[in-house]
Amino acid sequence: MSPKVGVAPLRREQIVRATIRCLAREGYSGLTMKKVARLAGVSPGILHYYFVDKRAILVAALETVTADLDRRVAAAQARSGQDPRARLRALVHACLQSSVAAREVWIVFVEFWGEMMHDAGLRAINAGLYARMRRLIGMPVAQGIRAGRFRRVSPIEAAAVILGLLDGVSLQLTFDPQAFSVATAARFCEDALGRYLAR
Amino acid sequence: MSPKVGVAPLRREQIVRATIRCLAREGYSGLTMKKVARLAGVSPGILHYYFVDKRAILVAALETVTADLDRRVAAAQARSGQDPRARLRALVHACLQSSVAAREVWIVFVEFWGEMMHDAGLRAINAGLYARMRRLIGMPVAQGIRAGRFRRVSPIEAAAVILGLLDGVSLQLTFDPQAFSVATAARFCEDALGRYLAR
Amino acid sequence: MSPKVGVAPLRREQIVRATIRCLAREGYSGLTMKKVARLAGVSPGILHYYFVDKRAILVAALETVTADLDRRVAAAQARSGQDPRARLRALVHACLQSSVAAREVWIVFVEFWGEMMHDAGLRAINAGLYARMRRLIGMPVAQGIRAGRFRRVSPIEAAAVILGLLDGVSLQLTFDPQAFSVATAARFCEDALGRYLAR
Amino acid sequence: MSPKVGVAPLRREQIVRATIRCLAREGYSGLTMKKVARLAGVSPGILHYYFVDKRAILVAALETVTADLDRRVAAAQARSGQDPRARLRALVHACLQSSVAAREVWIVFVEFWGEMMHDAGLRAINAGLYARMRRLIGMPVAQGIRAGRFRRVSPIEAAAVILGLLDGVSLQLTFDPQAFSVATAARFCEDALGRYLAR
DNA sequence: CATGAATGAGATTTCATTCAT
DNA sequence: GATGAATGAAATCTCATTCAT
Numbered sequence: 033m034s035p036k037v038g039v040a041p042l043r044r045e046q047i048v049r050a051t052i053r054c055l056a057r058e059g060y061s062g063l064t065m066k067k068v069a070r071l072a073g074v075s076p077g078i079l080h081y082y083f084v085d086k087r088a089i090l091v092a093a094l095e096t097v098t099a100d101l102d103r104r105v106a107a108a109q110a111r112s113g114q115d116p117r118a119r120l121r122a123l124v125h126a127c128l129q130s131s132v133a134a135r136e137v138w139i140v141f142v143e144f145w146g147e148m149m150h151d152a153g154l155r156a157i158n159a160g161l162y163a164r165m166r167r168l169i170g171m172p173v174a175q176g177i178r179a180g181r182f183r184r185v186s187p188i189e190a191a192a193v194i195l196g197l198l199d200g201v202s203l204q205l206t207f208d209p210q211a212f213s214v215a216t217a218a219r220f221c222e223d224a225l226g227r228y229l230a231r
Numbered sequence: 232m233s234p235k236v237g238v239a240p241l242r243r244e245q246i247v248r249a250t251i252r253c254l255a256r257e258g259y260s261g262l263t264m265k266k267v268a269r270l271a272g273v274s275p276g277i278l279h280y281y282f283v284d285k286r287a288i289l290v291a292a293l294e295t296v297t298a299d300l301d302r303r304v305a306a307a308q309a310r311s312g313q314d315p316r317a318r319l320r321a322l323v324h325a326c327l328q329s330s331v332a333a334r335e336v337w338i339v340f341v342e343f344w345g346e347m348m349h350d351a352g353l354r355a356i357n358a359g360l361y362a363r364m365r366r367l368i369g370m371p372v373a374q375g376i377r378a379g380r381f382r383r384v385s386p387i388e389a390a391a392v393i394l395g396l397l398d399g400v401s402l403q404l405t406f407d408p409q410a411f412s413v414a415t416a417a418r419f420c421e422d423a424l425g426r427y428l429a430r
Numbered sequence: 431m432s433p434k435v436g437v438a439p440l441r442r443e444q445i446v447r448a449t450i451r452c453l454a455r456e457g458y459s460g461l462t463m464k465k466v467a468r469l470a471g472v473s474p475g476i477l478h479y480y481f482v483d484k485r486a487i488l489v490a491a492l493e494t495v496t497a498d499l500d501r502r503v504a505a506a507q508a509r510s511g512q513d514p515r516a517r518l519r520a521l522v523h524a525c526l527q528s529s530v531a532a533r534e535v536w537i538v539f540v541e542f543w544g545e546m547m548h549d550a551g552l553r554a555i556n557a558g559l560y561a562r563m564r565r566l567i568g569m570p571v572a573q574g575i576r577a578g579r580f581r582r583v584s585p586i587e588a589a590a591v592i593l594g595l596l597d598g599v600s601l602q603l604t605f606d607p608q609a610f611s612v613a614t615a616a617r618f619c620e621d622a623l624g625r626y627l628a629r
Numbered sequence: 630m631s632p633k634v635g636v637a638p639l640r641r642e643q644i645v646r647a648t649i650r651c652l653a654r655e656g657y658s659g660l661t662m663k664k665v666a667r668l669a670g671v672s673p674g675i676l677h678y679y680f681v682d683k684r685a686i687l688v689a690a691l692e693t694v695t696a697d698l699d700r701r702v703a704a705a706q707a708r709s710g711q712d713p714r715a716r717l718r719a720l721v722h723a724c725l726q727s728s729v730a731a732r733e734v735w736i737v738f739v740e741f742w743g744e745m746m747h748d749a750g751l752r753a754i755n756a757g758l759y760a761r762m763r764r765l766i767g768m769p770v771a772q773g774i775r776a777g778r779f780r781r782v783s784p785i786e787a788a789a790v791i792l793g794l795l796d797g798v799s800l801q802l803t804f805d806p807q808a809f810s811v812a813t814a815a816r817f818c819e820d821a822l823g824r825y826l827a828r
Numbered sequence: 829c830a831t832g833a834a835t836g837a838g839a840t841t842t843c844a845t846t847c848a849t
Numbered sequence: 850g851a852t853g854a855a856t857g858a859a860a861t862c863t864c865a866t867t868c869a870t
Binding site for chain 5: 852853864868
């Protein structure tokens with residue numbers, strides 16, 4: 033048995049985290065293997081021991097980033113109890129919070145949008161996140177409809193509206209942090225979505 | 232007087248258009264000066280005669296792209312008459328249409344989002360577009376409020392909600408064109424925004 | 431029209447010649463793009479301007495080397511007049527001479543044999559040379575047979591015997607130059623082939 | 630006494646065999662320590678325990694390959710009895726057969742020719758093989774001359790002619806297996822050498 | 829104005845070798 | 850003996866930029 037058993041996943045994690053930090057700091061076009069290695073505190077050669085090439089590292093980075101965002105929202109949902117409105121509010125807060133509290137992750141996620149246009153592999157990872165998000169959104173919406181708290185809307189359309197609004201407002205929070213706070217944004221998003229779903 | 236007077240703006244236009252096409256086809260990371268030159272039908276050397284460096288070309292490309300989007304929305308607004316709801320509807324249609332009918336432009340615009348995170352110059356150009364858009368949105372909203380057709384909302388917040396929703400839904404139209412058509416998206420966006428502004 | 435028209439073929443030639451010299455000096459495994467560039471007196475970057483990659487340079491080198499060998503033999507044949515035995519003698523001399531007088535070319539040619547085992551492209555270039563050589567050999571042999579000077583042998587087999595002997599003896603001249611001189615080798619090869627073809 | 634005593638020679642053999650297989654499959658330029666280790670079923674690190682460096686492994690590989698070829702020819706000679714012509718025939722068959730039946734070994738041997746040009750150590754190993762081959766050839770030739778079956782030729786020249794022809798024809802069998810079979814090649818080589826030595 | 833050859837810095841990638849376990 | 854992770858030098862290749870013509 034290897035004397036260094038179990039090191040591999042740690043090294044991979046270490047490299048991927050360095051990649052994300054590097055992307056957040058210097059952007060997609062500023063990312064180099066050397067910088068990643070330096071930030072990870074390893075030699076440049078080792079990157080190709082754990083990943084076949086640069087793209088594989090980027091794929092792993094996007095997977096990590098989407099998993100992070102996913103986890104944040106799912107955790108918020110879990111904490112929010114069973115009330116449909118409360119769950120919706122938790123979702124809004126978690127999403128908007130992410131773009132500020134997990135700024136690195138969110139920035140890297142947005143950076144990948146550009147690449148996704150030309151890379152089906154990256155697009156598929158993103159699609160997975162959005163599918164899970166739609167399921168997460170669909171549950172409280174359907175529950176609210178059944179309970180007579182929300183009007184009858186198509187779950188697909190509701191998910192598109194909710195996700196769209198949160199992505200778009202998060203972008204604005206990122207580009208112009210002075211314009212309004214997360215709390216303010218959360219309030220008017222809740223307001224808008226509340227009216228959108230109200231009977 | 233030189234026989235080629237006035238050629239400069241044409242050459243610049245030619246180069247910038249080639250850059251946009253190249254960005255749309257191969258993405259930000261696939262953009263090279265040589266490809267731009269080939270697509271523009273000029274020699275690689277000439278690019279540095281009209282632009283100091285690669286970044287200057289990218290800046291010009293973003294300026295062109297934002298101006299294009301701007302023009303599309305402004306034109307739709309102008310055609311839509313004076314009724315606040317009609318103007319809002321025109322805005323929704325123009326924005327969502329852009330991401331499909333002017334796919335190249337929209338894709339390039341999204342690709343720049345990633346770069347803006349690390350480039351204040353690009354961010355400023357984007358800020359200009361959003362400022363103009365907010366003004367464009369603000370007018371019918373204020374008008375609707377004055378006319379008693381819309382409830383009293385903060386114009387800033389309304390602009391954030393409207394722009395956010397349209398950006399976010401446009402993204403979904405881009406990444407997953409099968410999910411719903413532009414017409415469907417326009418309908419549910421109008422619906423959501425109508426309820427958001429309804430008294 | 432370009433101010434540097436006609437430079438391209440010269441540069442290609444320059445690079446290929448440097449590659450051949452480099453291969454002859456340091457061998458296939460010692461060949462680097464940097465060394466080739468230095469020997470050619472150009473910058474490393476320019477190599478990829480004229481050749482897509484290292485392999486393309488190697489292909490051009492093999493093509494040049496085979497053309498060189500071809501030319502040497504064809505020229506000797508042309509000088510040798512019409513007598514079948516004289517032509518055969520000229521062929522033997524030209525081939526064995528090449529391995530000494532054009533040592534660089536011959537060494538590089540032998541070095542490529544190893545690569546040909548795994549590279550169909552290189553193999554095809556070699557096959558072209560051997561096809562031309564067989565034709566060159568076939569003519570005096572057939573002529574000699576018709577004239578009653580040689581016994582009836584299959585031209586294919588005669589070509590295999592003649593080419594085989596010359597390649598094999600050239601190899602020995604290369605590896606052990608002290609063993610016998612070119613003149614000696616030419617004499618006993620002529621002797622052996624003379625007896626092989628004698629009636 | 631160590632339980633693993635005597636393991637060393639086995640490991641060395643294992644590594645050298647893997648090297649030969651690797652060279653035959655992917656060529657000299659495709660050989661890496663990692664591939665050798667994988668093919669040998671050992672860890673990359675262990676290679677440097679049994680061999681000081683890559684070159685040492687290559688030297689061992691060439692030694693093994695030449696010993697293999699040597700053994701094949703010597704065995705054929707031994708089986709062929711005492712008649713000079715029969716021994717010569719056995720030699721021709723054994724050599725040509727090797728390039729087909731022991732294709733891996735022969736291919737690797739040819740690959741080393743290129744390296745020998747620049748490596749005196751490898752050249753010396755090859756020289757040893759050729760010296761033994763000349764002795765092996767010299768005996769039946771001298772015997773045939775003494776018995777009055779062959780004409781008086783210089784043994785050195787006869788060896789050069791015989792080895793040269795066999796190497797050259799083997800090369801052709803390798804590069805163009807469709808051209809003629811081993812049996813055909815053996816026939817015309819015997820024919821040519823028979824006439825060469827006939828009184 | 830325009831060309832396209834040329835440069836050279838730097839990016840990705842490969843790989844022989846080392847070494848802690 | 851044996852492992853395989855780790856290193857770092859060097860290789861190939863890319864590309865923004867320059868410049869003679």
